[in-house]
Amino acid sequence: MEIISSLYPFILDWLDLVVRWIHIIVGIAWIGTSFYFNWLDSRLDREVNNEKIDGELWSVHSGGFYHINKLKGPPTKFPKELHWFKWEAYSTWISGFALLIIVYYLNAETMMIDKQINEINIFTAIIISITFLIGSWLIYDYLCKSSLINNKILFSILCFSLATIASYSLTKIFGSRAAYIHVGACIGTIMAANVFYVIIPSQKNMVNAALANKEPDLKKGLAAKTRSIHNNYLTLPVLFIMISSHFPFTYGHKYNWLILAIISIIGASVRHYFNLRNQKKYNVWILPTAAFGMICLMLYVSLPKINTNIDQDNLELISFNEVNNIIQYRCGVCHAQKPTFEGFEDAPKGVVFATAQDILNNLSSIKAQSIDSDIMPPGNITGMTEAERNKLKIWIESGASINN
Ligand code: HEC
Structure with missing residues (x-):
């Protein structure tokens, strides 16, 4: 028994290592497939002389030529094996939540709670953490189902403001690093829940309808498309948060929530540039503007730290x-x-x-x-x-x- 209790901290370190490793691997697989299909869909050659084919694409990779066709409707004969992409998302969320437990909940006193910010106990800290994860999904999902979703700009502004309020509140509840990670965990939860509750059910509906020779539910398809676009924009901020622990000048800053908000806008706008480019709209000005934003942010964060006149x-x-x-x-x-x-x-x-x-x-x-x-x-x-x-x-x- 004693051996086990003295091994506990080492076990925790090794669990951290293994689960983090898994989290990165499955996360790459998830975002990789998502980026790939996004790219694929935008690069399809739509001028194919075949009424059943929506578009085709030729590519060369790892020792072979690939010829991909996107069908206009369902296949006339269903393949023996149809590949789905869902476990990448689920395992990223599961390993991410496990990491939250291993790194933060089990070390709440040092990793989550900052007594100068808020004197909460471990139990309260964990309850608040879980409430944020579930709450952010419920609010986001509610907004997506409301009529607001038809007004893209208003919807984005509202979601962004809510996310900023959430991250501001988190920095007033937890230590700064835990606050950042929680914003990432909330976004990650929204993304994985989008896959679980909306995107995969819509694909199931599509497959079942095809098997039963019926029309798929168009509304489900549209909702899935919207959620998958949201996920696409959310990847950049969430990836920044995943690496943010290397950059204490971000999460450790007095206005860390503001820095996160600005970096997220910059990240999402770079994603927007690439999405537009995929639609053959070349809004090149976005890139230098994003770079300029990063430089301004750097000056804002770093200039006050330079001691110009040490006497x-x-x-x-x-x-x-x-x-x-x-x-x-x-x-x-x-x-x-x-x-x-x-x-x-x-x-x-x-x-x-x-x-x-x-x-x-x-x-x-x-x-x-x-x-x-x-x-x-x-x-x-x-x-x-x-x-x-x-x-x-x-x-x-x-x-x-x-x-x-
Ligand atoms: C209660 C224990 C504890 C005390 C006291 C403590 N640290 Fe740490 N320190 C940690 C932990 C835990 C980490 C690892 C955090 C992580 O996982 O990023 C760490 C990480 C670090 C790192 C590496 C950061 C990185 O990401 O590479 C530095 C540097 C550091 N501490 C400096 C200090 C300094 C300076 C002090 C005193 C002013 C201090 N620490 C006091 C627990 C402590």
């Missing part, structure tokens, strides 16, 4: 000894070869601050995690003060000397 003479001299004490006291309980903080068996992410050299090697990430943002210590669990962050900042800005 070297007026700098209070901070000794390395003082800095080392702060780091050992506030960070060293976790970031050590043998962490003393309960629940940690290894240094998180392999980041150790045992020696002066360790600290120097990690200067830029210490700055990113604890000065430019307050992501570390997680939820400020070791109670690092502003004065201490400031001391670290001055020490780094004045050259990070370890000799005084």
Whole structure:
């Protein structure tokens, strides 16, 4: 028993590794097929001299020529095997939810809750998390079934505003990283539920109607098309959120929800450019505008961090000894070869601050995690003060000397 309980943190790490690996693989398969069919449909040669064929496409890939036909109606004779694409979506959602449990729910105290933002307990945090996942799907689905769906622009503006309100609220409930991941998890849930509740049922209806020699339900087909377009636009923001944990200057920023909203608009507009291009509409201006948006965002986030006028003479001299004490006291309980903080068996992410050299090697990430943002210590669990962050900042800005 004891062995199992001491193995627990390692098991959790390995589960994290395996499930994350699976999540990325099935996610690539899902988005890959979705991108492929989107592309395929837009590139079909529609001028085929065959009344049964809507379009055809020739391609060459991995040692062979492929000749694909899209039929106008159902096939006259059903093939022995008809391939569906649904498990890519379901397994992405299932592995994603498992990751949410492994990384966030089981480490809620460090990974979800930030006592400076909100003093909630673990149970409440998990309930809020699940409510957001289900709630965002219910609201989105309700809007899709309302007449608002006929007004594309109004629908998009409303959904985008609701998503921004949700992400703003999440940043006021959870720690910043958990807030970002939850926005991604809500969008991912909407996308997978679109497949499960709308797209696949519509395809089943189409197949059953064909088998029974009846007309398929046109309304179902239209709804499925709309949802699949929504999924297509949502891929870019959701992929950004998946990689956002590498970029603390985004989720750790004071206005992290706003940054997410702007990056999402930029991502969706790039997707829009490619969708228009597939329809042979070349709105090239979208790309430089998106790039310009990214540059403005970079300037907005980064300019205030540049210290243009550090007055070297007026700098209070901070000794390395003082800095080392702060780091050992506030960070060293976790970031050590043998962490003393309960629940940690290894240094998180392999980041150790045992020696002066360790600290120097990690200067830029210490700055990113604890000065430019307050992501570390997680939820400020070791109670690092502003004065201490400031001391670290001055020490780094004045050259990070370890000799005084
Ligand atoms: C309660 C334990 C704990 C304390 C205290 C703590 N950290 Fe961390 N740290 C973590 C965890 C957990 C992670 C991994 C987070 C993740 O999965 O991205 C981490 C990751 C990091 C990383 C790597 C980030 C990355 O994504 O590569 C750095 C750098 C870091 N911490 C710096 C610090 C600094 C500096 C302090 C003190 C000011 C500190 N940490 C205090 C738990 C802690």
